[in-house]
Amino acid sequence: MFKKPQIVHGECLDGKNDLITSITTLPQIQNRLIEVEKLMSAQADGYDPALKAAFDVLLATGGKRIRPTIILLIGAMLDAENTATTILAASIELLHTATLVHDDLIDGAFLRRGVPTLNSQWSPAATVLTGDFMFSCAAHLVAQTNSNEIVRIFSKTLITIVDGEINQLFSSKCNLTRKDYYQRIYAKTASLFETSATTAAILGGLKAGQKESLRQFGYNLGMAFQIVDDVLDYVGSEESIGKPVGGDLRQGLITAPILFYLENHPDDPDFVGYPEGKCPKDEAKIARIIAKIAKSESIRLSLDEANRFSDAAKENIASFPASPEKDALLDIADFIVNRKL
Secondary structure, eight states, X not given: OXXXXXXXXXXXXXXXXXXXXXXXXXXXXXXXXHHHHHHHHHTTTTSOHHHHHHHHHHHHTOTTOHHHHHHHHHHHHTTOOHHHHHHHHHHHHHHHHHHHHHHHHHHTOXXXXXXXXXXXXXXXXXXXXXXXXXXXHHHHHHHTTOOHHHHHHHHHHHHHHHHHHHHHHHSOTTOOOHHHHHHHHIIIIIHHHHHHHHHHHHHTTOOHHHHHHHHHHHHHHHHHHHHHHHHHHHHSOHHHHXXXXXXXXXXXXXXXXXXHHHHHOTTOGGGTTGGGTOOOOOHHHHHHHHHHHHHSTHXXXXXXXXXXXXXHHHHHTTTSOOOHHHHHHHHHXXXXXXXOO
């Protein structure tokens, strides 16, 4: 059984969940996030005690809650009904958490955000079933928004995420174009950001044009978020990112830093075989590649790319009326690309 971390208002005491305090300073949003946390936790009430314990630990170590924050901010900006946006925020975050449970099992990851993963302590069967339970809870909640359009988008997003994971499993390792990379990070991350913004816009009753602007805001925000995550995999520390550095490379995943490095150093002998999808196996070579990329211009180029997406996201909501919620959304766009490297 997991040891449950100490929680204050739904945040881990390790300080990693600092987005709400450092970016989203609106008290009404902070209070609403506590409601979201309680609603998520309540979904496991009355079920198997072991399942409930795992559920609570997974939620307690759930990161920055950036997706529900976006939903609540957009909902408040558009004067959407509070109960509906709280339900939506909880359902989207449960969907996100469920995907992480399955991802960790698929990847064989033993740490996430510095905490042992579920699959490191439970059997594969129990881990899969816990993820399935979370998916079911998320679907049960999203149906309570009483919006067929939101349910349809929610379902399509889950299809996109799973299709992306299957594609990653069966596609050639260590051989990827930039187009392929963007498609993969859309499925992995940006699709759920896009869904968060779009469904919140639906609750706000926006017309097609404004709804499309918020959809693009979510898409661009998600793309920027994942590119920065991929940079952190090379230049972050295990303590700061909560998992071993260089994990993507060891899994044979090509991300923005490698793509930019290969464009500028096509003759680097350490990358011989990459065009044929031959991944490095020697740990000394892997460590050498990680060090090269971390010191190269590919980090700056990757961050420039993330900033382009972040700037596009800010432009997407430029036409919306001024409000504290809009300012907070703009702050989130800046926060995403300015996380500590």
